Amino acid sequence: MTLDTLLQRLLAGETIALAKSITAVENDTDQAAELLAGIQPHLGRALVAGFTGPPGVGKSTLVNALVVELRRRQRSVGVVAVDPSSPLTGGAILGDRIRMSEHTRDPGVFVRSLAARGHLGGLSPTAARVIDVMDAAGRDVVVVETVGAGQSEVEIAEIADVRIVVCAPGLGDDVQAIKAGILEIADILVVNKADLPLAERTVSQLQGMLSLRAAALKPLAADVPVLSITATSGRGIAALADAVEARAGLALTEEQRAARALQRVRRLLADATAQRVRQLIREAGGDNVDNLCAQIQRGDLGIDAAAARLLQKLQSGDRT
Numbered sequence: 001m002t003l004d005t006l007l008q009r010l011l012a013g014e015t016i017a018l019a020k021s022i023t024a025v026e027n028d029t030d031q032a033a034e035l036l037a038g039i040q041p042h043l044g045r046a047l048v049a050g051f052t053g054p055p056g057v058g059k060s061t062l063v064n065a066l067v068v069e070l071r072r073r074q075r076s077v078g079v080v081a082v083d084p085s086s087p088l089t090g091g092a093i094l095g096d097r098i099r100m101s102e103h104t105r106d107p108g109v110f111v112r113s114l115a116a117r118g119h120l121g122g123l124s125p126t127a128a129r130v131i132d133v134m135d136a137a138g139r140d141v142v143v144v145e146t147v148g149a150g151q152s153e154v155e156i157a158e159i160a161d162v163r164i165v166v167c168a169p170g171l172g173d174d175v176q177a178i179k180a181g182i183l184e185i186a187d188i189l190v191v192n193k194a195d196l197p198l199a200e201r202t203v204s205q206l207q208g209m210l211s212l213r214a215a216a217l218k219p220l221a222a223d224v225p226v227l228s229i230t231a232t233s234g235r236g237i238a239a240l241a242d243a244v245e246a247r248a249g250l251a252l253t254e255e256q257r258a259a260r261a262l263q264r265v266r267r268l269l270a271d272a273t274a275q276r277v278r279q280l281i282r283e284a285g286g287d288n289v290d291n292l293c294a295q296i297q298r299g300d301l302g303i304d305a306a307a308a309r310l311l312q313k314l315q316s317g318d319r320t
């Protein structure tokens with residue numbers, strides 16, 4: 001298939017073109033680069049819903065149940081499951097594949113599992129591109145599942161229009177993990193496994209944290225709903241779908257679409273730039289960086305001034 005044909009068929013939403021395009025993107029082919037450039041003017045339509053949370057809380061089960069609900073609402077769906085290859089849960093891909101296989105005969109659902117490849121806790125740049133390809137193919141909603149919230153280059157928080165943080169009842173560590181930062185990114189909090197004991201307590205703990213945060217920092221935290229859900233039975237899923245659709249529009253005007261696309265590109269650019277700078281620093285290594293560090297340690301140079309100087313040196317290719 002020529003690039004033009006592939007692009008046309010992808011934009012028309014053909015499943016085969018979508019599959020081919022994603023494979024090209026995963027393999028980082030020359031055609032993929034051109035394809036990604038070609039789809040740019042068409043991005044920003046899909047609502048990207050990012051699910052994150054500790055291993056085993058039921059993210060995949062929840063995503064699966066949400067997909068069923070979205071299909072009931074006639075939404076076309078793309079699912080990107082970033083396989084954590086987690087030593088904790090093992091076999092995650094297999095579990096996801098089995099659960100997702102009930103959708104395989106529905107052209108309205110397209111599922112792709114991606115290896116995390118060292119991007120544990122976040123998204124690889126490939127995942128971000130796969131999301132774009134699904135967007136270009138006209139999927140109404142792209143659902144992304146990642147584990148935790150790590151330090152990878154492209155975080156789900158950066159890409160998603162709606163961030164859903166999932167936890168399960170009565171796991172002290174869970175709540176700690178959520179305290180440690182992912183609460184900050186949540187637009188919606190889900191306490192899954194509401195059929196288990198202590199679910200209500202976890203809900204009120206989370207509500208307590210949110211109101212503390214609302215008082216301290218973020219007045220908008222009060223708007224973060226805490227939903228109690230049993231993914232295995234589907235209880236509470238409709239409320240989740242409502243909340244997702246309420247946070248980010250599905251029927252966008254051309255202006256809103258352009259604004260959403262711009263916001264994503266902005267984040268990706270910032271991200272790529274940060275990555276490039278890190279790489280340059282690694283390559284520059286040695287004296288350049290060490291000299292600046294020594295000056296900082298002697299108290300001769302402030303850290304911000306040193307960073308500005310380092311950026312200048314990196315740009316000019318100055319290796320002294």
Ligand SMILES: Nc1nc2c(ncn2[C@@H]2O[C@H](COP(=O)(O)OP(=O)(O)OP(=O)(O)O)[C@@H](O)[C@H]2O)c(=O)[nH]1
Nearest residue numbers: 054055056057058059060061089092193230231232
């Ligand atoms: N009791 C109960 N169990 C659930 C519920 N949702 C999921 N589970 C179970 O929890 C286990 C983990 O579910 P997954 O959906 O694989 O969890 P996950 O968060 O995707 O796990 P990783 O991707 O490995 O991090 C499975 O055995 C599910 O059947 C629920 O609502 N209630």
Ligand SMILES: [Mg+2]
Nearest residue numbers: 059060092096
């Ligand atoms: Mg999973």
